[in-house]
Amino acid sequence: MTIVSLPFSLPNLNLRRVNRYSGMAFASLNKETSTTVGVRVTEGEGNLPKVVLTSPHGSEAEIYLFGGCITSWKVPSGKDLLFVRPDAVFNKKKPISGGVPHCFPQFGPGAIQQHGFARNLDWSVVDSDNADGNPVVTLLLKDGPYSRSMWDFGFQALYKVILNSKSISTELIITNTDKKPFSFTSALHTYFSASVTGASVKGLKGCKTLDKELDPTNPVESKEERDVVTFPGICRPCLS
Ligand SMILES: O=P(O)(O)OC[C@H]1O[C@@H](O)[C@H](O)[C@@H](O)[C@@H]1O
Numbered sequence: 001m002t003i004v005s006l007p008f009s010l011p012n013l014n015l016r017r018v019n020r021y022s023g024m025a026f027a028s029l030n031k032e033t034s035t036t037v038g039v040r041v042t043e044g045e046g047n048l049p050k051v052v053l054t055s056p057h058g059s060e061a062e063i064y065l066f067g068g069c070i071t072s073w074k075v076p077s078g079k080d081l082l083f084v085r086p087d088a089v090f091n092k093k094k095p096i097s098g099g100v101p102h103c104f105p106q107f108g109p110g111a112i113q114q115h116g117f118a119r120n121l122d123w124s125v126v127d128s129d130n131a132d133g134n135p136v137v138t139l140l141l142k143d144g145p146y147s148r149s150m151w152d153f154g155f156q157a158l159y160k161v162i163l164n165s166k167s168i169s170t171e172l173i174i175t176n177t178d179k180k181p182f183s184f185t186s187a188l189h190t191y192f193s194a195s196v197t198g199a200s201v202k203g204l205k206g207c208k209t210l211d212k213e214l215d216p217t218n219p220v221e222s223k224e225e226r227d228v229v230t231f232p233g234i235c236r237p238c239l240s
Pocket residue numbers: 097108114115212238239240
């Protein structure tokens with residue numbers, strides 16, 4: 001695997017560092033490659049940079065800077081609990097279809113592109129840590145000409161991913177850096193790798209559903225009536 005230099009600069013952030021292993025994964029400004037235990041940046045699919053978190057307990061996670069998208073979370077047995085669609089592309093022409101894509105500043109359809117622009121932009125690494133053996137990386141996305149062209153607000157998104165021995169945790173902090181208020185919707189739209197046979201989802205009763213099977217551009221709106229949703233075949237209703 002190849003170590004890549006990433007063209008990021010270090011913003012003036014006051015990020016709390018949690019122990020002696022703190023540091024940048026890689027800094028390219030002076031060609032220095034200081035490492036944090038369990039955090040590295042390598043070339044992924046389509047030569048896109050990805051952060052790899054490796055836990056001493058045997059789990060591993062991969063996060064593409066394009067879209068700030070976690071594409072893999074392997075537990076110690078080697079099983080990947082996340083799913084990436086087989087037809088996903090890694091060429092920045094489309095968001096990476098799978099893993100844990102960001103939806104921001106809009107979830108679903110609306111005034112701007114479906115699920116917003118955060119999954120179409122390059123995030124940068126601003127911090128990495130190793131907290132008691134658990135690797136941590138923090139990514140940053142800020143407004144720029146592309147985001148401003150459709151959503152004219154100043155913002156900062158900080159996305160922290162922590163790989164624990166038996167879990168992975170994420171924290172997304174959105175800060176309004178503008179002089180005017182804004183509202184937004186957001187989601188971490190996770191694709192889990194699972195067999196639908198025997199899978200069920202509770203708690204959807206009463207939720208609005210959109211059935212896109214017949215015409216994805218003109219979904220049929222309805223309401224979920226079932227206490228428990230199972231998946232005997234194609235997943236028809238999708239939550240909006
Ligand atoms: O296809 P996209 O834009 O990546 O969105 C993923 C899914 O997002 C869901 O919120 C929609 O209900 C689905 O219809 C859609 O397939």
